[in-house]
Amino acid sequence: MDMKRDYYEDIRFFTSGVTVFWFVVLIVFLSAFPFLVKNYYVYVANYMAINVIVAVGLNILVGYTGQISLGHAGFFAIGAYGTVTLMTSAHVPFLPALFLAAGTAAFFGFLLGLPALRLEGPYLAIVTLGFGLTVTQVIGKLDFFGGRQGLHAPDLVIGSWNLDTDREFYYLVMVITVVMVVAVRNIIKTRVGRAFIAIRDADIAAEAMGVNLVVFKTLAFALSAFCTGIAGGLYAFVLRFIEPEIFTLLMSIMFLAMVVVGGLGSIMGSITGACLLSWMDLQLRNILSFPHVGTWLESLSRMYFSITGVSNIQFILFGGIMIAIMLFEPLGIFGIWIRTKKYWKTWPF
Amino acid sequence: MPFFQVEALSISFGGLAALSDLSFSVEKGEIFAIIGPNGAGKTTLFNCINGIYRPGEGSIRFKGQSLVGMRPDRVARCGIARTFQNIELFSHMNTMENIMLGRHLHMKTGLFRGAFLWGKGSFAGKEERENRQKAEEIIDFLDLQSVRNAFVGALPYGTQKVVELARALATEPELLLLDEPCAGMNSEEKQDMIFWIKDIQDELGVTILLIEHDMNMVMDISDRILVINFGRQVTLGTPDAVQRHPEVIKAYLGEEAALEPHP
Ligand SMILES: Nc1ncnc2c1ncn2[C@@H]1O[C@H](COP(=O)(O)OP(=O)(O)O)[C@@H](O)[C@H]1O
Ligand SMILES: [Mg+2]
Numbered sequence: 001m002d003m004k005r006d007y008y009e010d011i012r013f014f015t016s017g018v019t020v021f022w023f024v025v026l027i028v029f030l031s032a033f034p035f036l037v038k039n040y041y042v043y044v045a046n047y048m049a050i051n052v053i054v055a056v057g058l059n060i061l062v063g064y065t066g067q068i069s070l071g072h073a074g075f076f077a078i079g080a081y082g083t084v085t086l087m088t089s090a091h092v093p094f095l096p097a098l099f100l101a102a103g104t105a106a107f108f109g110f111l112l113g114l115p116a117l118r119l120e121g122p123y124l125a126i127v128t129l130g131f132g133l134t135v136t137q138v139i140g141k142l143d144f145f146g147g148r149q150g151l152h153a154p155d156l157v158i159g160s161w162n163l164d165t166d167r168e169f170y171y172l173v174m175v176i177t178v179v180m181v182v183a184v185r186n187i188i189k190t191r192v193g194r195a196f197i198a199i200r201d202a203d204i205a206a207e208a209m210g211v212n213l214v215v216f217k218t219l220a221f222a223l224s225a226f227c228t229g230i231a232g233g234l235y236a237f238v239l240r241f242i243e244p245e246i247f248t249l250l251m252s253i254m255f256l257a258m259v260v261v262g263g264l265g266s267i268m269g270s271i272t273g274a275c276l277l278s279w280m281d282l283q284l285r286n287i288l289s290f291p292h293v294g295t296w297l298e299s300l301s302r303m304y305f306s307i308t309g310v311s312n313i314q315f316i317l318f319g320g321i322m323i324a325i326m327l328f329e330p331l332g333i334f335g336i337w338i339r340t341k342k343y344w345k346t347w348p349f
Numbered sequence: 350m351p352f353f354q355v356e357a358l359s360i361s362f363g364g365l366a367a368l369s370d371l372s373f374s375v376e377k378g379e380i381f382a383i384i385g386p387n388g389a390g391k392t393t394l395f396n397c398i399n400g401i402y403r404p405g406e407g408s409i410r411f412k413g414q415s416l417v418g419m420r421p422d423r424v425a426r427c428g429i430a431r432t433f434q435n436i437e438l439f440s441h442m443n444t445m446e447n448i449m450l451g452r453h454l455h456m457k458t459g460l461f462r463g464a465f466l467w468g469k470g471s472f473a474g475k476e477e478r479e480n481r482q483k484a485e486e487i488i489d490f491l492d493l494q495s496v497r498n499a500f501v502g503a504l505p506y507g508t509q510k511v512v513e514l515a516r517a518l519a520t521e522p523e524l525l526l527l528d529e530p531c532a533g534m535n536s537e538e539k540q541d542m543i544f545w546i547k548d549i550q551d552e553l554g555v556t557i558l559l560i561e562h563d564m565n566m567v568m569d570i571s572d573r574i575l576v577i578n579f580g581r582q583v584t585l586g587t588p589d590a591v592q593r594h595p596e597v598i599k600a601y602l603g604e605e606a607a608l609e610p611h612p
Contacts (some may be wrong), residue, residue: 007481008469010445183464190463190473191456198439198450205437208399209520210425210454223460265441 057227079232109225150243263334451519
């Protein structure tokens with residue numbers, strides 16, 4: 001081994017010219033994408049990117065710090081409602097409103113992290129689940145937030161730039177997504193991220209090495225909530241109309257499924273999982289109009305369920321996929337990728 | 350003022366006294382061994398020192414400062430590091446990252462400076478480089494180069510024990526608590542470990558509290574030995590004096606088997 005190695009190698013973003021190349025390809029592709037496809041796919045990409053932010057944020061908590069949350073729809077709702085009400089009621093410009101709303105989500109994340117200091121596994125799952133349900137209940141009861149009627153998102157203007165099409169919004173979402181993902185990746189690679197992983201693997205040893213569990217567990221919750229809040233704020237402008245019914249327990253479960261399907265503790269995994277499940281979510285919403293499958297399901301549902309049973313079929317599938325992943329490939333897509341890589345390394349020709 | 354002092358320490362679990370009225374003090378630079386049969390309360394003593402357990406009574410002072418009631422991370426910041434009897438490594442991290450966690454309390458990068466890891470010159474980049482250099486020195490010192498990038502969960506037991514020692518050393522402790530560092534090691538690994546412990550004392554000037562069942566090793570490297578049983582002191586003194594104590598002879602040294610490692 002060379003004597004004078006550069007220790008920055010271990011954590012650098014671009015480990016080689018090849019990574020630089022792929023990063024450039026990705027950026028070029030993302031920039032050109034809206035010009036290459038129909039408007040609907042721009043909308044799909046926006047939806048995916050927002051879910052990528054959520055999944056990467058939730059992965060900090062679930063994948064890296066080893067905590068659980070069934071309440072992230074609550075942070076998502078705080079981000080969405082916070083951004084919209086700050087803009088309409090307090091006339092705060094979009095970007096500051098987005099960050100203030102995400103900051104509020106982070107504050108609630110911190111509060112939710114406090115019981116996590118004492119609770120584990122199923123108990124924590126119940127507390128976070130309760131949090132998510134409470135948020136939607138409270139919002140639904142307050143006139144200020146439009147109650148059950150919901151709220152319309154105002155026009156999205158940054159400076160003198162009026163983002164009134166999906167394509168324009170796409171660029172805003174992509175810039176924020178790339179910045180957030182890179183920031184989270186950097187955090188994970190440095191001191192804070194190491195402390196998170198240490199807490200997951202052996203919290204007693206982490207504490208004995210000087211990691212303040214109170215600070216870092218609540219920080220993991222707050223950071224995760226912040227990401228989700230940002231995503232929620234953006235989502236309000238994808239829908240342009242928000243109501244409490246959107247931010248359900250099923251949404252929290254879908255977020256969790258993205259992280260689990262992609263692979264716990266892998267940023268690439270979270271990105272893949274989020275894209276895959278977002279796509280499935282959008283597709284399966286229209287499952288009744290699929291050829292053959294749709295009509296078959298419809299008759300099945302007429303016989304055995306109510307007609308609304310079929311409209312939520314994506315969640316049944318997500319649940320099934322999560323169970324299958326946990327049974328057969330606990331590391332998710334990331335685990336499959338690692339094993340394939342190994343396989344190809346030993347490929348003889 | 351003694352460097353490290355335990356006075357009238359007692360702790361019990363549901364009526365069972367794990368430690369009762371234990372008192373001793375340790376000089377700076379000493380290797381101070383604690384021996385006794387399984388269940389004697391040795392690990393419990395370490396857990397009281399580093400703040401995992403809160404003793405029922407008594408005091409623990411390090412350089413005059415009371416440690417009782419302090420959280421483990423605060424104790425670590427005072428300059429006390431430890432290893433665990435049942436290995437507590439971060440099994441999904443590699444050796445380097447495990448040791449880097451030992452550098453945690455010497456580093457400052459938080460969320461913001463971490464997020465803006467923009468090249469070598471950034472605060473986080475600089476701090477990472479400097480501390481990785483320090484970690485690398487420990488890797489060299491403990492001969493861990495070959496497993497530098499290996500996930501520690503998959504390493505052999507003996508190597509994992511060395512990684513734990515490396516991680517504890519990375520905190521730059523003044524007082525190091527070693528809980529059965531040689532347990533489960535083969536004789537070659539044991540020799541290395543003994544050599545390193547002596548080196549840590551001589552070259553780094555670290556004071557060491559050592560729990561170990563291997564009597565040959567304990568007699569060889571300890572400056573003083575505390576013998577406990579049922580949470581109470583049996584005797585305390587130099588290896589020579591302790592070896593002559595009737596109860597110690599009865600328990601450890603009377604029979605041939607005594608010189609073999611304790612199960
Ligand atoms: N957390 C605990 N809860 C209940 N009993 C404990 C706990 N920790 C230690 N003990 C008891 O204290 C006694 C001393 O244990 P320990 O310190 O681990 O012994 P050793 O000298 O072998 O390290 C044992 O009887 C053990 O069962
Ligand atoms: Mg023990």
